Each structure stands twice: as structure tokens, then as C-alpha cells.
Amino acid sequence: MPKTMAADITGLIHAWNAGQPDALNRLVEAAYPELHRIAQRYFQAERPSHTLQCTALIHEAYLRLVRAPQKDWKDRAHFFAFAARLMRGILVDYARARLADKRGGGCPTLSLAETDPASPAPDVDILDLDTALEELEALDSFQSRVVELRYFAGLSTAAAAEVLDVSESTVKREWILAKTWIRRRLLEENRRP
DSSP states (O other), rough: OOOOOOOHHHHHHHHHHTTTHHHHHHHHHHHHHHHOOOOOOHHTSTTOOOOHHHHHHHHHHHHHHHHHHHOOOOSSHHHEEEEEEHHHHHHHHHHHHHHHHSSSSSOOOOOOSOOOSOOOOOOEEHHHHHHHHHHHHHHHHHHHHIIIIIIIIIOOOOOOOOOOSSSSHHHHHHHHHHHHHHHHHHHHHHOOO
């Protein structure tokens, strides 16, 4: 993202935090391409006939942003991390509803990249991934936050380090550890009868 656009988004976030009523609409308009990219990351491994599309996911995230009680994001990275978490929650809600409707039918899958690029990444059920992330958050909330920022929000190592106020090497280390833990947890889940 060009620096001027990032600065504009940060300025709009501050305007919204200050209570300017039209700032949210201008913010979403300016941030839409990045929000669309985040939504596309969620749908990379989805089946082509998935009934929920990127645009619908963004619009639902917008509705939840409007209703969000916390609006004190520091900058664009915090905003996009929050938006990514909202999108994840929407997809989890959608998968749970679909599962309930089908009484155990197929749920959407996401592909989680693993630490060893030579091995194929498993397809994972979004509900299993959400459960694994909740377990990781209980064990190590910092690693869980790194996963949200790197995987779901698509932030670079440098941007995630800035949001978390740590060094890039810390983010790299925790990212590898978190991916390894999640992959093992998901493989254990897939082996259960």
C-alpha cells in the first residue's frame, strides 16, 4: 500500500475515533481494496460454489464495524487486524449455521500454510481452525495474535511487529512456532475417528 494511502487511512481512522460521522464511510471506501484482499485470502481454498462471496463478507464486516464498541485503533494495521478478525468470526458463524442446517454436512475449508514448504498444506475446516486458534490463545495469546495478523490480516512481518510493538525477529519466531502448533493440532483432529 502506498505511504500516502496508508496515511490517509490512518487519518480517517483518527477522524472516526474523534466522532466525525462521515469518516467511517470514507474510511471503508479508502480501505476497500485492502479489505477485499483480506476477504480473498479467506476464500483462496473455498469451493467455487460457496454461497458467501468476498463482497458479502466485506459488507457484513462493515455492518459489524459500525456496531463495534471499540473504535480506538492506533493506525491502519490495527484497523485491518480488527477487520480480519471480524471476517473470521463471520465465516465461523456461517460455517456453524451451515453445519447445523446440514446436520454435519461439509463446512468451508481453508488452506493453512505450514512451516515446511516441501510438504503439502492440509485443507482444514474453518471450525477446526477456529477451535485451534482459541486453544492457542488460551496457551499463548501472543502467538494467537501473530497468527491473526500474519495469516488472516495478511500483514507483513514488519507491519505485525509494529502493531505488536516487538521486533521483527520476535514475530518471525512466534509465527513459525504458532504455525507448527496449529498444524499439529489440526493433524491430530483429522486423525481422530
